[in-house]
Amino acid sequence: MTNTMTGSVTRLLHTIPDALDQLGIGRSTLYELMASGEIQTVKIGSRTLISHDELVRYVDRLKGGTQAKAS
Secondary structure, eight states: OBOTTTOOBOOSEEOHHHHHHHHTOOHHHHHHHHHHTSSOOEEETTEEEEEHHHHHHHHHHHHTTOOOSOO
């Protein structure tokens, strides 16, 4: 996925540290969101990854007034 304005490539899957940086939240909060099902993950081998679309969906839900269970 390429951002046409900057020419940069957006990753389709993010590692946990990448997702933390993207969302600006703490590790414990992210794990709580994952455990509650607020953020869905994918497993590839032993790696836990979060899709870029899932991060966008989560933020969109927050903008819509639906608060996450873990704050």
